[in-house]
Amino acid sequence: MDKKKTINLPAIILLILSIILITLGAYTGKVKETERKGNALCLECIGLG
Amino acid sequence: MDKRRKITQFITTLIYNPFLTNLFKGKLHTGSSKGVCVPGLNCYSCPAAAGSCPLGSLQQNLGNLKKGVNTYVLGSILFFAALFGRFVCGWLCPFGLIQELLYKIPLPKCTKRLKALGWLKYVFLIVFVIALPIVIFAEKGMGYPAFCKYICPQGTIGGLFLTGFNETLRNQAGLTFVIKVIILAGILICSAFVFRPFCRFVCPLGAIYGLFNKIALIRIKYDKTTCTGCGACEKVCPMRLNPVKECNHADCIRCGKCIGKCPEKSLSYSCKR
Numbered sequence: 001m002d003k004k005k006t007i008n009l010p011a012i013i014l015l016i017l018s019i020i021l022i023t024l025g026a027y028t029g030k031v032k033e034t035e036r037k038g039n040a041l042c043l044e045c046i047g048l049g
Numbered sequence: 050m051d052k053r054r055k056i057t058q059f060i061t062t063l064i065y066n067p068f069l070t071n072l073f074k075g076k077l078h079t080g081s082s083k084g085v086c087v088p089g090l091n092c093y094s095c096p097a098a099a100g101s102c103p104l105g106s107l108q109q110n111l112g113n114l115k116k117g118v119n120t121y122v123l124g125s126i127l128f129f130a131a132l133f134g135r136f137v138c139g140w141l142c143p144f145g146l147i148q149e150l151l152y153k154i155p156l157p158k159c160t161k162r163l164k165a166l167g168w169l170k171y172v173f174l175i176v177f178v179i180a181l182p183i184v185i186f187a188e189k190g191m192g193y194p195a196f197c198k199y200i201c202p203q204g205t206i207g208g209l210f211l212t213g214f215n216e217t218l219r220n221q222a223g224l225t226f227v228i229k230v231i232i233l234a235g236i237l238i239c240s241a242f243v244f245r246p247f248c249r250f251v252c253p254l255g256a257i258y259g260l261f262n263k264i265a266l267i268r269i270k271y272d273k274t275t276c277t278g279c280g281a282c283e284k285v286c287p288m289r290l291n292p293v294k295e296c297n298h299a300d301c302i303r304c305g306k307c308i309g310k311c312p313e314k315s316l317s318y319s320c321k322r
Contacts, residue, residue: 025121
């Protein structure tokens with residue numbers, strides 16, 4: 001007998017939540033902030049800071 | 050399956066690091082693509098990197114909370130975790146690929162599970178990724194990415210290229226850089242004897258993704274009605290797990306070796322529970 005497959009509801013909810021967070025971040029300028037940090041040489045990241 | 054996975058890993062590494070000529074110029078790529086958080090561990094200070102490391106971005110935010118919580122970085126990490134779990138580790142991480150290539154060197158291999166050491170990555174996550182940036186920010190007004198600064202071997206690879214081809218940066222290399230190079234060398238040497246030691250015992254990003262393995266959309270499905278208990282999956286698992294008893298364990302990197310080996314097709318990738 002085939003086991004009934006159920007939709008992965010927790011994952012769907014978390015994915016929706018993550019999209020909301022990403023959209024909120026984009027709206028509040030956090031993508032630009034991340035871009036700025038990524039474009040600046042992070043001396044700590046390469047062991048120099 | 051494994052050939053497909055290797056090809057995917059190589060392509061992913063090139064997508065994350067397309068600016069290969071920068072490796073020999075001692076400079077970073079700068080552009081709007083740095084606003085994109087890639088799923089795997091890939092330092093944004095690697096000269097060839099196109100995007101941002103989610104772990105580094107998270108630490109940068111925690112070390113400077115006066116600007117508010119970066120919901121974009123948190124949302125990105127949650128998105129990858131909820132969608133993939135540790136599938137990212139098995140298929141989409143350049144440093145995982147490097148370790149796997151070194152493991153192919155014909156040397157004696159450690160086949161022990163070393164289960165207790167698996168908890169270490171949660172210590173690195175809590176102490177270096179979360180606590181230290183916040184505490185240092187609270188004390189000094191500006192924190193720094195402690196995991197990146199003291200431990201991350203992937204960033205050290207970028208650092209080696211930058212210091213190798215940039216005299217100004219080379220003159221700044223001090224004790225911290227030397228220690229990081231020693232850590233990188235230790236992990237790379239260990240990789241020849243132990244399968245993915247960094248992923249199993251150190252990586253905080255893998256620790257985060259592993260917490261979501263049981264609920265991630267992409268998961269491994271086990272059909273107990275067809276399983277004969279032959280143990281072929283356990284023998285082939287490189288993370289030393291028992292895929293039958295520990296299906297979607299936090300240490301499972303979803304490499305698919307168990308799926309390919311099962312003679313009864315009892316294991317498969319699935320998006321449903």
